[in-house]
Amino acid sequence: MTPACEGFCRAIEVAPETARLADIRRFVEEVAAEVALDRERVFDLKVAVSEACANVVEHAGCETVPLQVRALVDAERLTFTVSDGGVFRPPNPCKQVAGNRGLGLPLMVALMDEVSFVRSPEGGTCVNLSVLLPTR
Amino acid sequence: MCLVCTHGGEKNQVARESDNDSGPMEVQTGSLRNAPLLETQGDIDHGTCSGLDTALRDSLAGGCRIILLDLTQVSYIDSGGLSVVFSALRDIPSDGWLGLIGPNSDVRRLFELVGLFADPNVRVFDDRQAAEIALDEETEAL
Numbered sequence: 001m002t003p004a005c006e007g008f009c010r011a012i013e014v015a016p017e018t019a020r021l022a023d024i025r026r027f028v029e030e031v032a033a034e035v036a037l038d039r040e041r042v043f044d045l046k047v048a049v050s051e052a053c054a055n056v057v058e059h060a061g062c063e064t065v066p067l068q069v070r071a072l073v074d075a076e077r078l079t080f081t082v083s084d085g086g087v088f089r090p091p092n093p094c095k096q097v098a099g100n101r102g103l104g105l106p107l108m109v110a111l112m113d114e115v116s117f118v119r120s121p122e123g124g125t126c127v128n129l130s131v132l133l134p135t136r
Numbered sequence: 137m138c139l140v141c142t143h144g145g146e147k148n149q150v151a152r153e154s155d156n157d158s159g160p161m162e163v164q165t166g167s168l169r170n171a172p173l174l175e176t177q178g179d180i181d182h183g184t185c186s187g188l189d190t191a192l193r194d195s196l197a198g199g200c201r202i203i204l205l206d207l208t209q210v211s212y213i214d215s216g217g218l219s220v221v222f223s224a225l226r227d228i229p230s231d232g233w234l235g236l237i238g239p240n241s242d243v244r245r246l247f248e249l250v251g252l253f254a255d256p257n258v259r260v261f262d263d264r265q266a267a268e269i270a271l272d273e274e275t276e277a278l
Contacts, residue, residue, distance in 0.1 A: 021214075039242075046212065050182075051214060054181070054215075054216065103218055107214075107250070
């Protein structure tokens with residue numbers, strides 16, 4: 001990690017629509033380019049962040065509140081935080097079996113070095129998706 | 137987001153799933169050795185995967201045993217797209233298969249991660265020529 005990355009912070013806000021997922025992936029690409037991540041890790045982040053955002057759009061029930069994604073470099077890791085005004089809902093196991101829906105959360109966990117969910121007392125949920133940055 | 141269906145050429149049908157800014161995801165339907173060949177371009181995500189779902193459903197409704205999905209021009213797929221592929225697989229006859237042509241290394245890695253390649257009704261080809269050879273062998277074996 002280069003010293004310039006310390007304190008790095010970027011953010012994007014978009015309408016909570018699946019049509020905006022590509023914008024969020026572009027944001028992830030731009031951030032990843034700034035911290036010089038390799039191609040595989042960029043793809044992993046694009047999938048994980050896009051999945052977290054899709055979950056917000058499909059399940060959080062906050063159609064009027066913008067979807068916010070923040071990227072922060074701290075303690076040698078890059079973390080994307082997806083915030084919404086609703087409730088993060090884990091996949092329904094019954095529906096998964098029938099339709100292979102609910103792959104989003106397993107993908108986030110499999111592709112990231114660390115995943116956490118934080119429920120705000122004021123309402124809303126944050127999903128934190130982190131990758132360790134290579135030491136240089 | 138709009139779904140536009142047009143006819144492009146005598147044999148091919150194009151279904152385009154587009155959004156406001158990010159460019160379309162396009163599915164072009166043709167055939168290879170009489171098997172439906174769906175050529176997909178663009179990102180297959182939660183917002184665009186319904187176009188692919190429709191194209192796969194249409195091919196399956198025709199009673200075909202083998203479907204080819206050309207992913208050479210696909211740089212990204214998410215769980216929405218993966219669900220569509222799994223869903224199509226469930227409806228393919230047990231003696232049939234879904235041929236995935238030219239997935240890039242990232243897409244291939246995601247397929248492996250979710251266990252798609254463990255399905256006996258999935259075959260992966262580096263390019264159309266390899267798929268064509270498999271179809272020819274299939275015909276000779278009948």
